Amino acid sequence: MPEPVRSVAGGQSEASIDQVNIWMRSQPWWAAIKGNASNLNDAQKRQILQAAQQNGVQVDEGDIEVDKAGNFNPKGHKLRNTLIVAGIAAATIATMGAAGAFAGAAGAGSAAAGAGGAGAAAAGTGALASTAIGTGAIGGIAGGTGLAAGVGAGTAAGVGAAGAGLSTAATIGTGAKLAAMASSPLASTLFSTATNIYGAHQQAGMARDAMSAQVSAANHAADLQAAAADNALAYQKEQAEYDRASAEATRRGNYDQWGAQRERLGTLGAMLGLPAPRIPDYVPISGPSGASGAPNAPMPDLSGAQAAFNTLFPGETLTPQMVKAKEAELVAAGFTLRPNAKGTVGKVQYKDGPIIDIIQGADSGVNKKQWLLPTAAAAPRAGTIGEIARAQPFQMATQAPMTQALQMPMGGYRPRTLEDYARST
Numbered sequence: 074m075p076e077p078v079r080s081v082a083g084g085q086s087e088a089s090i091d092q093v094n095i096w097m098r099s100q101p102w103w104a105a106i107k108g109n110a111s112n113l114n115d116a117q118k119r120q121i122l123q124a125a126q127q128n129g130v131q132v133d134e135g136d137i138e139v140d141k142a143g144n145f146n147p148k149g150h151k152l153r154n155t156l157i158v159a160g161i162a163a164a165t166i167a168t169m170g171a172a173g174a175f176a177g178a179a180g181a182g183s184a185a186a187g188a189g190g191a192g193a194a195a196a197g198t199g200a201l202a203s204t205a206i207g208t209g210a211i212g213g214i215a216g217g218t219g220l221a222a223g224v225g226a227g228t229a230a231g232v233g234a235a236g237a238g239l240s241t242a243a244t245i246g247t248g249a250k251l252a253a254m255a256s257s258p259l260a261s262t263l264f265s266t267a268t269n270i271y272g273a274h275q276q277a278g279m280a281r282d283a284m285s286a287q288v289s290a291a292n293h294a295a296d297l298q299a300a301a302a303d304n305a306l307a308y309q310k311e312q313a314e315y316d317r318a319s320a321e322a323t324r325r326g327n328y329d330q331w332g333a334q335r336e337r338l339g340t341l342g343a344m345l346g347l348p349a350p351r352i353p354d355y356v357p358i359s360g361p362s363g364a365s366g367a368p369n370a371p372m373p374d375l376s377g378a379q380a381a382f383n384t385l386f387p388g389e390t391l392t393p394q395m396v397k398a399k400e401a402e403l404v405a406a407g408f409t410l411r412p413n414a415k416g417t418v419g420k421v422q423y424k425d426g427p428i429i430d431i432i433q434g435a436d437s438g439v440n441k442k443q444w445l446l447p448t449a450a451a452a453p454r455a456g457t458i459g460e461i462a463r464a465q466p467f468q469m470a471t472q473a474p475m476t477q478a479l480q481m482p483m484g485g486y487r488p489r490t491l492e493d494y495a496r497s498t
Contacts, residue, residue, distance in 0.1 A: 076129060081145045083136025090137075094144045097125055103143065104272035105279065111269070112141045142265065321358045328355045332414030345491070351436070354413040354420055356428055356447075372446060378423040379444050381406045382431070391432050391442035393418040 079093050097103050106120045107113065113121070118139040125145075126132055132145070140146040332352050339349045385402055386395065396403070396418045400410055403421065411420040411428055419435030422428050430445035 078131065079129060080131035080133075081137045082131075082133035083147060090145055090147075093130060097121075097130070097145070098143075098268060098272075100128065101275060101279070102128070104275045107143045107269075107272055108276055109269065109273050113139070113143055118143075317358055324358065325355065329414065336414070352414050354411070354428075357411075373426050375423055375426060375429070375446070378407065378426075382408070382421075382444070386442060389442055390440055392440045393432065393435050396421070396431070 079096065081090050081093050102124045103121060106117055106124065110117065118141075121139050121143055122132060122134075136148055137145055138148045332355075335350050335352050343349060382403075385399055385406070393412075396410065403410065407424050408421045409423075410418050411422055412418045413420075413436075415436070417435050419432040420428050420430050427447050431443060433439050433441040433443045433445075
């Protein structure tokens, strides 16, 4: 069924304007705009006017305005609190009065109760024949015991209360008086207050629902963002560990090839009477725990590890052979042997901590026990391949060439220089 066309214009009766006001006050948008305000400002009045027009109300803006209570009113008229409910009640009560619904009186004394009821029945006139006591659906009630009700055709009920002391002059007023009561300032104030309370309740409920929806949406978005951040962090950690392992494998391969090359050159130097080249120990990249990571990383507390090591090796002298002999005990205590390229064990690592130099002069024969930790400035760190290549004289991992063993000349001849050796071959 299509919506009826609603309009307010100059010259319309107050009843027709009130019908539009009754409908408008029942709309959620009206309650949301008005809120708890008793006197609307110009901006709120304009909002109500625009909202009504958007919802199909035709407004003659030349003769009609929105008053401070939020109702349509002819321009120049005084402010009126809309009597929507009061107006409806007044019309209903007036109709009931015209039908004789409230005509009748209460009798005094128990003996006059029945007669009072009958008199009320005779006085009442109207069109409510189907509800007459004694006819239709309601059976008759016997009088004389304190309550008597007499009914005429189409009358309202007259009730006599036996012994209640009600005067026969106490008569409920006519429909016209009740209509006047309904349109009184008190009724207007009561209706306006009730309407404001209802509107405020509706507005508070809508605000509460909106706030709950916003909080739920914000929490859900935060959960999704946190999950995404956790996944990204896990991926970054995994990628960093892969890069560290790849860099470590490359560095170790470069070191091994460089060490092998230095050893081959050392063999040639030994034939020429030169001292063996010193090959520095390999220093691996620190693990993911970062115990020996960045240059400024704090050194872990290894006092417990040093005490356990001193228990295994008391005294001041320590050789690589002694360390190798107790490898099982060292591993059980959390140590890992870190031999150099020649296989000499002069350093160990405690768990994932830094490399510890435990023998002073392990290659030269000094063999003095020590507990030397890398300094913060010299601590290794993970870097790019370019940084590693510049920091260490390593070569990129390539296939080592197959070199024929050097054939020394026989006859006891010993070359004195490389040039002499080259000329002799």
